[in-house]
Amino acid sequence: MTLPATDAWCGAAVVLDEGQCPTCHRDACEGACGPEEERPATGPDDGPCSDALPDFLTTHHTDVARDLLVGPLLARGETALLHGPPRALKTWSALEMAIAATTGTSAFGVLEVPAEARVLYVTNEDRAATVADRLRGLLAGKGFTAAPSGFRLLVGAGVSLDDPVWRERLIDEALRWDIDLVTFDPLRSVTAAVDQGPKEVQPLGQYLRRLIRETGCGVLAVHHDTKPQAGIHETRRRAQRASGGGLFSHMDAPIHAGDAGDGQTLLAPDGFKFSDDPAALLVRLVVDSDQYRLTADPTSVKTPDDIELHAAITDHLRSSGGGSTRAIAKAAATDRRTVTDALHALKGAGTVDMVIGARKAQLWHLVD
Helix, strand or coil: EEEEEECCCCCCEEEEEEEEECCCCCCCCCCCCCCCCHCCCCCCCCCCCCCHHHHHHHHHCCCCCEECCCCCEEEEEEEEEEEEEECCHHHHHHHHHHHHHHHHHCCCCCEECCCCCCCEECCCCCCHHHHHHHHHHHHHHHHCCCCCCEEEECCCCCCCCCCCCHHHHHHHHHCCCCEEEEEEECCHCCCCCCCCCCHHHHHHHHHHHHHHHHHEEEEEEEEEECCCCCCCCCCCCCHHHEEECCCHHCEEEEEEEEEEEEEEEEECCCCCCCCCCCCCEEEEEEECEEEEEEEEEEEECCCCHHHCCCCCCCCCHHHHEEEHHHHHHHHHHCCCHHHHHHHHHHHHHCCEEEEECHHHHHHEEEEC
16 A cells, blocks of 8 residues: 655655655654654755756856966865875975965976965874974075965864864864965875775765865865785876775866985876866975975976886886896886886986896996
């Protein structure tokens, strides 16, 4: 037997089988779904909830340009993801861009800042003394003796993007100080969702959109990659190496930080939604007493793939003292043809050289 009923959530007419609960529509729930008055509303009480296209087009104008904060990498209204393996200067780069934004100076010496901006930096990972030392050194490296007032911090405050109270507090804080950029470093220090699947990541992505929508800020999330499988050539695009199922789909401006050899980090934009991918940068941290400077060079000659492969080859030759093409290909987790092309490019640049060994094997070594 079926019974007519009214859905307790949205008021729509439904047909229930005998014994089904009018609130949750389950058989014999025994009140587990709670009183109807305690059920949350799922939408507006009455009236249309959709937009007619003419009204939508009148309200929402086509964006003609990104509202840039730091070069072409960071912009208001966008979520940027700076991700990579450990010790890839991710935090240093995030702090460098934050200081550049708040002081109106170039980031890495090459990325222009259109105007001074206000930044909120959030971390639950590093000690306050460590963060303070890095910021003092970076400011000194840019010639500043006074700290910018537009740079605000929440360090070790227990911020949690999984907590509804903290979510509201962050929006209030961003509105109170008219924040242009919110940096979460690292992202996993403020949420437990990022190393899980798309279902767990989705609420985080929705909140970041809400934070941007209600405050007008941009977001920079610093994150880590999944560990590569030993001995297997990496075939995933850089943006999809970030840990967490579906995180890439919630990001507008993914930037991968990878080892470029010789103490350098390769910042390689990959998968920008609202522009072509900006040029990659080779970044180096220079420490001079109590001054820290991050400097960068554009990568106009070699592609990011070439730079990473060349770094893997030179690191292997440096640690092993030399080796055959086969051994180098195995260490770099790629095929012999690709490694051979790279070795000849490095030989042409004067970085490596080759001698013929037993059975006409090509043996490669670094040039002193």
